[in-house]
Amino acid sequence: MKAVVLYEHGGMDKFVYEADYRDPECGPGDVIIRVKACSLNYHDLFTRNGMPGITLDLPRICGLDAAGEIVEVGSEVSGWAVGDRILVDPRDRQGTGLFGETVDGGLAELARVPAHQLIRIPDNVSFADAASLPVAYGTAHRMMVTRGEVGPDDKVLILGASGGVGTGALLLAKILGAEVVACGSSQAKLDALTEMGADHVIDYTEVDFVKEIWKLYEKPHRRKHSGGVTVAVNFTGGDTWVKSMRCLRRGGRLLTCGATAGYDPNTDLRYIWSFEFDIRGSNSWEPEDLEALLQMISEGKMKVPIAGTYPLTEATEALRLIEDREVIGKVIVAP
Numbered sequence: 001m002k003a004v005v006l007y008e009h010g011g012m013d014k015f016v017y018e019a020d021y022r023d024p025e026c027g028p029g030d031v032i033i034r035v036k037a038c039s040l041n042y043h044d045l046f047t048r049n050g051m052p053g054i055t056l057d058l059p060r061i062c063g064l065d066a067a068g069e070i071v072e073v074g075s076e077v078s079g080w081a082v083g084d085r086i087l088v089d090p091r092d093r094q095g096t097g098l099f100g101e102t103v104d105g106g107l108a109e110l111a112r113v114p115a116h117q118l119i120r121i122p123d124n125v126s127f128a129d130a131a132s133l134p135v136a137y138g139t140a141h142r143m144m145v146t147r148g149e150v151g152p153d154d155k156v157l158i159l160g161a162s163g164g165v166g167t168g169a170l171l172l173a174k175i176l177g178a179e180v181v182a183c184g185s186s187q188a189k190l191d192a193l194t195e196m197g198a199d200h201v202i203d204y205t206e207v208d209f210v211k212e213i214w215k216l217y218e219k220p221h222r223r224k225h226s227g228g229v230t231v232a233v234n235f236t237g238g239d240t241w242v243k244s245m246r247c248l249r250r251g252g253r254l255l256t257c258g259a260t261a262g263y264d265p266n267t268d269l270r271y272i273w274s275f276e277f278d279i280r281g282s283n284s285w286e287p288e289d290l291e292a293l294l295q296m297i298s299e300g301k302m303k304v305p306i307a308g309t310y311p312l313t314e315a316t317e318a319l320r321l322i323e324d325r326e327v328i329g330k331v332i333v334a335p
């Protein structure tokens, strides 16, 4: 089969396109899918770089988010048939595997998937929309809905709003009825965020987003529950971490699921206690998050912004767009 293979950690040149790579083998509890769409995530770049404390067996086919059609069914699998349209839940809850990281993933024509990781795609949901969901939108769903408890009374600040998790957080916050301030690093990103429903947008590379929040909602007051936003979403970490706190109203929730710009930022304990913040971490998703999202798309409540679709031969260019922060929404590779 054709596949994009990571033979060693390093730069983008470590992803190698192979026109004749070994086909996956179907175990008794597995199915083989023909991958129709694989969405990319920043995580693929972390895998390429190598992550501290995580040792991977290479070579590896990356691509955590895949949707496709079943072409072979293992002898012990029931309830699934050749031709079924499925989304892969990348987390193996019966093992320790992560599809596209610790086992081969979706940047290939074929993939092996344990049957307990299959989720049926409704007929009116495209493979590309389904493949956009697990890592970015599933994580956003858990962070905003389950952990964040965002609702119509909330004013939500989202940093990195133009990326995968960010657009998911924005769309979900709007579906939940909140007012949203979305931050991005270019006018093109701000225009797209406005189109997706953001009530206010800030180019934080041009202006200080803390001051912009104070202009919009007044400076948070330490004794009164007034001013600022009620929720700040920050999965970049780095030097925006303390700044997010300065935007938050007393009793506000600071939501995080990642640390793109640095996992050990300075913090300021004075804000946490005197403004009684609630810092809520959120990690990955449950199958119910993915089913809820598929349902929202099927019912027309949510439209996934897709930045572009690329063939396998151009997967490294597609990954470069993510690395260089040129992306608005999800990038799809269609093998």
Ligand SMILES: NC(=O)c1ccc[n+]([C@@H]2O[C@H](COP(=O)([O-])OP(=O)(O)OC[C@H]3O[C@@H](n4cnc5c(N)ncnc54)[C@H](OP(=O)(O)O)[C@@H]3O)[C@@H](O)[C@H]2O)c1
Binding pocket: 041, 042, 043, 135, 136, 139, 159, 160, 161, 162, 163, 164, 165, 166, 183, 184, 185, 186, 189, 235, 236, 257, 258, 259, 260, 261, 282, 283, 284, 285, 322, 325, 327
């Ligand atoms: N815990 C989990 O289960 C889980 C699941 C999914 C993702 N995550 C984490 O969530 C984060 C976002 O993931 P994603 O897939 O949405 O990434 P993405 O699509 O690349 O989006 C991230 C956005 O963050 C902004 N950003 C700010 N500082 C950045 C920096 N130093 N480098 C790159 N981008 C920066 C960029 O927008 P601007 O240029 O407009 O600022 C970028 O569009 C990552 O850290 C990822 O590991 C965690």
